[in-house]
Amino acid sequence: MSHELPKAYDPSAIEARWAGYWVAEKLFHVATPDSPKNVFDLLLPPPNVTGRLHMGHMLNQTEMDIIIRWHRMRGENTLWLPGTDHAGIATQMMVERQLATENKKRQDMGREKFVERVWEWKRHYGGAILEQMKRLGASVDWGREYFTMDENLSVAVKEVFVRLYEQGLIYRGKYIVNWCPRCMTAISDLEVVHEETQGKLYEIRYPIVGSKDYITVATTRPETMLGDTAIAVNPKDERYKNLIGRVVRVPLINREVAIIADDWANPEFGTGAVKVTPAHDPNDFAIGQRHNLAQINIMDETAKLNENAGPYAGLDRYAARKKVLEDLEKEHLLGHVKDHMLSIGKCDRCKTVVEPRLSTQWFVKIAPLAKRAIEVVDKGHIKFTPDNYKTIYLNWMNNIYDWCISRQLWWGHRIPAWHCSDCKQDTVAREAPTKCAHCGSAKIEQDTDVLDTWFSSALLPFTTFGWPKQTKDLEVFYPTSLLITGFDILFFWVARMIMMGCWFMGDEDKLEALNGVQREEKLKASVPFREVYIHALVRDADRQKMSKTKGNVIDPIEIIERFGTDAVRFTLASMAAPGTDIAFNEDRTEGYRAFANKIWNAARFIFMNVDKAQQSGAWPAANFDPTATPDAKTLEDKWILSRFHTVTQAVDEALKSYRFDEAANAVYRFFWNEFCDWYIEIVKLRLNAGESEPDKSTTKAALAFTLHIFEGSLRLLSPFMPFITEEIWHAVYDGKPPAKSIALTRYPMPNAKLVNSATEAEMALLQSFIVDVRTIRAEMKVENKLKTPVEALAKDGIRKTLEQNLYAIQKLANAETLTFMEKSLSNAPGAKVSPNYEVRVVYEQKIDVAAERERLTKELKKLEAERDNAQRQLANEQFMAKAPEKVKEGIKRRADELAGLIAKLQSALLELNR
């Protein structure tokens, strides 16, 4: 990379090149270190193989990459482990859809062929999202990439299943589960999304056998009455007390069922009497268990009614509802029908209304796992940021139900259980058995179900490092340092990793046998990650959730192509305040593209001067090391050095607490508003001095200093904007960089010794003096090119600063001369007073008296209000008695200042009005 940079910054010209270089050079590959000391590692939440990069990924990965690059540059052994998830349902749906275009169905192909087809699909398309990731500059270790269905990970999944089964923590049974009639599989509670929907509440009369009376029940799903096996009333409900034990006839199918007493029936809701359908409602299922009721399943796996529904068999559930209502109407058994808001459960994947269904499934007995997962978070062994997620997590974990882990799919980890058709028992084993472990029969067949995808992803923090083998990787990389993820998978993934990690890396069921100290240490080391940082959602500019149906989805790749990856990364980082959603606004990105351009042009300016100095012999500098701090001689040198270290410190602190926004803003303001706007502008004069100066030392010193700060700024910026900083950093070294990448250099470390508040205050004074002159000139409408004489009144110390930096005032404030006066200037036209000095621009043009009066009056009013406030406080005895000395002194000093300023302004106004 030479010093020749094109005039305007063009991200598309550099980003692809560096992204390719980082991957090809294996720059972010980490060999397994000898010890876990000084290791920082992070698991990429594996995207689905079917996935396409969206803004959520980009936010997630930008944050991870910033943290990872920062740690790497701090000299730690830094591993960011990438991989993809096989995503059971999603992938199977994708391939089924592909088959549909060929008029094929998976059922026609058979399981084996279908699975082979999915693998083929995965080989073709499964890497797309990782390719997109590469454009983001994600500095992952591609050499360690995994897929959740890899052989070694599958072995680990089996191992976990078998152990949990042996420990009695996995069981199989017939229960009510959430069933998706479209996916034709059971799904877990978490995969059901509840939606408020306007529905109806129907009252149905059930004739009481042996009487002319009816009992009226209320229901939102009348078709399920075909499976009713009881009517329940609350035992305390006086209205129904004498009916308990009576028998009613279920209309339409004429089944006789009993009226039972159960607390579940809520006297306040509907009629107070409820129908009980144990095979089609989880609460009714529980009632059924308590009262030993029959379970009549009236639907098949597609939610069509089956033979148990008599004349309704074959109808879809909604057609059946319509028909049932019509028939009830005919028999005059339908009572009031009213609107009713209800919460409907839908399949997270395909949005089909979920049907509670009685079926045989595998479950994880969750309580023992949850107990430990609660303990580690309670004790702070895992730290949440923002910390309110700790409450949310614990709340959920304390109210957790058993986890249904079996799925009636073909794509996924097949359950390692074999059913015996002779003794009906299950054999659960690591390797396929040849005979039943219970009766020895050879008539065994493997369970056809696969495991919930989240079951295998819950294990990743240890399985990716080689578990169940005791590998070196496992020893040094587990627990991982940090997890960065979105709140949407807090329960799906984060919570389950904690449960599984703490169990399997914490001696499983043997932990409690350890003594107190040992147990505590083991527990502490069992966590899958020490910290969790949870980020919010990326929304559109109007704060709307992005969705395909709304058509407001922002495609990161498209936005990257328009503004460059660095600008988009910086946008996300600068808006990533913990706990709040990000309303992604393109205007911001445009602004950060401008920032990148600013960096680019600063580089061009500096390189131009380096080249010029080389030609004039002022800059031999063959072995110049910009990372070595040169001596600061001038105010601006000392100041920018102090600011650099202040900002470095601020960035360090911000990143430690995941304040990506603060870190990004601090470095942005430093580079643009301080380094470019002030330092470079002032130093320009010194850079040009070489021509007239025999030994050219001024130019050399200025250049050395400028390069030092600039190079440091590039390193400071590089985790946020890896591409442009890489490009320019190589150019700084004129193609002979000391490392293969800026990412492999050290991050700037704050040096408190170089921070000097006196210098910063002195510079602030100089800046305010220059700004005042500019303001007066603007107000007096002095033409830009015209240099004007400036007069000032100031005390010795301040006068000295102004005198010593005369060249800056002349250049930056367009001052022709600076003359120090002995008398107050406040009554003269074009003057401005401040606590530290008075300044006046000498300009002969007629002043706009009205405008000037308005300005002075406004200023005066503001100061008077402030003075009144200060005086009120100083007159307040309570305040004087209780406020800290520091605050009181501050107000007193300010009151004095104000008095002086007000007097001067009043006098100036008088003068103006004369």
Place this chain on the structure above:
RNA sequence: GGGCGGUUAGCUCAGUUGGUUAGAGCACCUGCCUUACAAGCAGGGGGUCGUAGGUUCGAGUCCUACACUGCCCA
């Protein structure tokens, strides 16, 4: 129904343990092509911090209630 947030400039958001004059970006107005950058430079206007109480010498910040609003869980 249970839980967790949010409400600060036209917009999007900062504001650390309560302390002197509440900040940024974008947008807006004015003037500048000052040879690094018009994707730029300089200057400027704009906020009674959701409402009502309370604690305090002092509240954007702490407490209570209310209003509006977002999300999670059932």
